[in-house]
Every structure is written in C-alpha cells, then in structure tokens.
Amino acid sequence: MYCTQNITEDVVWVGGSDRRLAQFENLFPLPNGVTYNSYVIQDEKTALLDTADASIAHQFLENVEYTLADKPLDYLVINHMEPDHCAMIHEIVRRWPQVKLVGNSKTFKLLGQFFDFSLEDRCIEVKEGDTLNLGRHTLTFVMTPMVHWPEVMMTYDQTDKILFCADAFGTFGAFNGPIFADEVDFQHRVLDEARRYYTNIVGKYGMQVQTTLKKAATLDIQALCPLHGPIWRKDIPWFLEKYDRWSRYEPEEKGVVIVYGSMYGHTQNAAEVLANLLAQKNISNLRVYDISKTHYSYVISDLFCYSHFVLAAPTYNTGIYLPMEDLLHDMAALNLQNRTYSLIGNGSWAPLSAKKMAAQLASMKNMQQVGEPLTIRSSLKKEQLPEMEQLAQAIADSLQA
Numbered sequence: 307m308y309c310t311q312n313i314t315e316d317v318v319w320v321g322g323s324d325r326r327l328a329q330f331e332n333l334f335p336l337p338n339g340v341t342y343n344s345y346v347i348q349d350e351k352t353a354l355l356d357t358a359d360a361s362i363a364h365q366f367l368e369n370v371e372y373t374l375a376d377k378p379l380d381y382l383v384i385n386h387m388e389p390d391h392c393a394m395i396h397e398i399v400r401r402w403p404q405v406k407l408v409g410n411s412k413t414f415k416l417l418g419q420f421f422d423f424s425l426e427d428r429c430i431e432v433k434e435g436d437t438l439n440l441g442r443h444t445l446t447f448v449m450t451p452m453v454h455w456p457e458v459m460m461t462y463d464q465t466d467k468i469l470f471c472a473d474a475f476g477t478f479g480a481f482n483g484p485i486f487a488d489e490v491d492f493q494h495r496v497l498d499e500a501r502r503y504y505t506n507i508v509g510k511y512g513m514q515v516q517t518t519l520k521k522a523a524t525l526d527i528q529a530l531c532p533l534h535g536p537i538w539r540k541d542i543p544w545f546l547e548k549y550d551r552w553s554r555y556e557p558e559e560k561g562v563v564i565v566y567g568s569m570y571g572h573t574q575n576a577a578e579v580l581a582n583l584l585a586q587k588n589i590s591n592l593r594v595y596d597i598s599k600t601h602y603s604y605v606i607s608d609l610f611c612y613s614h615f616v617l618a619a620p621t622y623n624t625g626i627y628l629p630m631e632d633l634l635h636d637m638a639a640l641n642l643q644n645r646t647y648s649l650i651g652n653g654s655w656a657p658l659s660a661k662k663m664a665a666q667l668a669s670m671k672n673m674q675q676v677g678e679p680l681t682i683r684s685s686l687k688k689e690q691l692p693e694m695e696q697l698a699q700a701i702a703d704s705l706q707a
Contacts, residue, residue, distance in 0.1 A: 342362055648676055
C-alpha cells in the first residue's frame with residue numbers, strides 16, 4: 307500500500323525507508339537504515355523531484371501513482387544523478403512517456419552514461435536562476451556543483467518557500483514514523499548521524515558548501531527537503547549554522563578524541579592512562595576509540611566535532627599501524643583542519659610511528675601540535691608517567707585557554 311504524507315497542501319513526500327542496506331555507498335555502516343526522499347508537487351502541471359533507490363522501487367512507484375491519481379506526470383526534476391536517487395528514472399519515463407526531464411547540462415551527460423533510453427525531445431536544460439512555472443507554483447533552479455557531485459542543483463519553490471536541497475542537509479537513518487525534524491529529538495537522537503553523513507559524504511567540499519550557504523541566505527526558506535533524512539520546517543537557522551561550522555572546519559565543542567591502534571593492548575593501555583589523567587584534570591568531554599574496531603566514519607564525525615585529538619599507534623613494518631594510516635588518509639581526503647593534536651607512538655625496536663604520523667598531519671591545514679610526542683617501547687613504564695602527566699597537562703591547558 308502507498309505511504310505518503312503532505313508537506314504542504316500541494317507538496318507530497320513520496321519516498322521510503324530501507325532498513326536492509328548494510329552500508330551506504332557500500333562503505334558506511336547503516337545500523338538504523340536510510341531514507342530515500344522524493345517529492346511530488348500537485349498543480350496545473352505536476353512535478354516529481356528526484357526518484358529513489360531501486361531497493362524501494364515498489365513502494366516509491368506506488369506512492370507516486372497514488373499521489374498523481376489519474377493526472378499525467380509533466381516534469382521530473384533531477385537535482386542529483388547519484389544512483390540512489392536516479393535509479394528509477396527509466397521506470398518513470400516508461401510509465402509516463404510524456405514526462406519532460408529537467409536538469410542542467412551535467413545532469414544530462416550523466417543521464418546518458420547511466421541509461422540507454424533516448425533523450426531526444428525530452429530534456430529541459432536549466433541554468434542558474436532559470437524558472438519553471440507549474441501554475442500556482444514557480445520553481446527556481448540553484449546550481450550547487452560538488453555538493454557533492456558536479457551536476458548537483460537545488461530547486462526552490464517560490465510559492466511554498468521550500469528548498470529541495472539534494473544531498474545537502476541530509477542524514478543517515480530510516481524514518482520511525484515521523485518525517486519532520488521537529489517531530490523527533492533531533493539534537494540528541496539524530497544529530498550524530500547527520501554529522502557522520504555530512505563529514506564523510508560532503509566533508510571534503512567545505513568551500514562549495516559555503517558557496518551554497520551564501521546562495522541559501524538570499525532565499526526565504528520555510529522548509530528544507532533533503533534526499534535523505536528528516537524534512538525541516540522549524541529551527542532551520544540552527545541546522546544551517548551546523549553546516550556553516552562544519553564546512554568552515556571549525557569544531558563544535560571543546561573536547562578530546564583519543565584514537566588508538568593496538569595489536570596486543572600496550573598502546574591501548576597508554577591511551578587509557580592518558581584518558582584517565584585528563585579526566586582527573588576535570589576534562590570530561592572525552593571520546594576514546596579503537597580504530598581497529600570502530601568504523602572510521604564514526605571517528606571522522608567526532609574529529610569534526612571536537613577541538614582536540616590524540617592519535618596513538620604502534621610502528622608496523624617501519625610505518626604506521628595500518629588502520630591508523632587509513633584514518634590519516636581519510637582525514638586528509640576529507641580536508642580536516644583547524645585542530646589541536648597530540649601523539650603517542652610505540653615500537654619495540656624501531657619506534658617510528660609518532661614521527662610518521664606527525665609528518666602526515668603536517669600536510670593538513672592549520673593543525674597545531676600540543677605537548678611533546680610520547681614514544682613508548684613495547685609498553686608504558688612507571689618511569690614514563692611524568693612524561694604522560696606533562697602531555698595530559700599540556701592538553702588540559704590548551705583546552706582551558
């Protein structure tokens with residue numbers, strides 16, 4: 307059966323949830339599933355804004371057919387060509403052969419790469435500021451390339467003042483009934499997954515997100531309709547501020563993320579001793595992760611959130627312990643910057659990991675080291691506790707500055 311909900315009198319959510327998918331993009335764990343949002347505008351002319359992933363094909367198509375009733379589908383607006391949103395385009399064209407496809411030049415290039423059906427006499431190419439009149443509703447198109455694909459655009463409904471914002475302002479997680487952000491405890495139940503979504507999917511493109519936010523600031527936005535996660539109709543400035551901070555790579559909070567890699571528990575012990583010393587200095591905003599166990603996407607999310615981090619890893623084949631090296635690669639790839647860090651290295655005969663981690667961090671923007679790197683040989687000894695104490699004090703002083 308159909309499962310739809312009105313956002314306004316004329317705008318209807320026709321998406322669905324997938325709780326079976328294990329990993330988003332076959333990379334990022336989805337313990338709570340994911341939504342694929344799609345929207346229909348009912349007017350003198352009808353418009354469908356984006357499609358959905360093939361995994362919810364039956365639900366999506368039933369929703370669209372029910373919402374349109376016996377009306378034709380006049381336009382399919384394609385804001386984003388990633389397959390979890392464009393997978394059903396061919397089926398939409400097959401069922402409503404008269405539909406016009408609305409997109410930009412890069413949209414249609416990708417459309418031809420993904421599909422084989424003819425685009426002749428079917429496409430309406432739009433540019434920045436172009437409009438499409440549906441009757442009561444007028445749509446304006448806003449180009450937002452590399453948020454997070456080159457063809458991405460957003461669609462602004464001048465009438466209901468809705469920004470259909472593609473993959474921006476989205477989050478991981480299936481709907482548990484409510485589809486609106488103000489109907490859930492977003493700050494305490496959803497924000498972490500919204501941050502994990504942003505930092506791992508869009509985090510690299512902070513400059514492009516800043517450009518998008520400047521464009522959004524010129525619009526009277528009464529609702530944000532993303533392609534993943536809850537729809538925003540209240541407290542929109544609060545969420546925009548989060549995106550502004552994340553895309554400027556500024557921490558949300560003062561705190562310390564301690565990430566360790568440990569083969570036999572000795573480096574773990576050093577990390578836990580440091581965490582306890584910090585707690586004794588009244589530093590309570592702490593997160594400790596085993597990078598071999600916790601998926602890096604959760605660690606990346608907290609590295610974007612907190613002001614300070616500590617990396618602790620053994621030397622492995624004269625290099626960095628591999629899971630930690632992978633994390634450092636992702637930190638650089640996602641443009642993490644403007645943080646304060648400390649290092650703990652370990653090695654039984656040639657301890658090089660601290661030096662090599664420092665070299666990789668030096669290539670990232672505005673990374674400030676606090677305290678001298680602590681190197682242990684095999685295991686932390688009582689004689690090194692004064693050094694560990696000094697490191698903890700340096701971190702605490704930096705946090706309290």
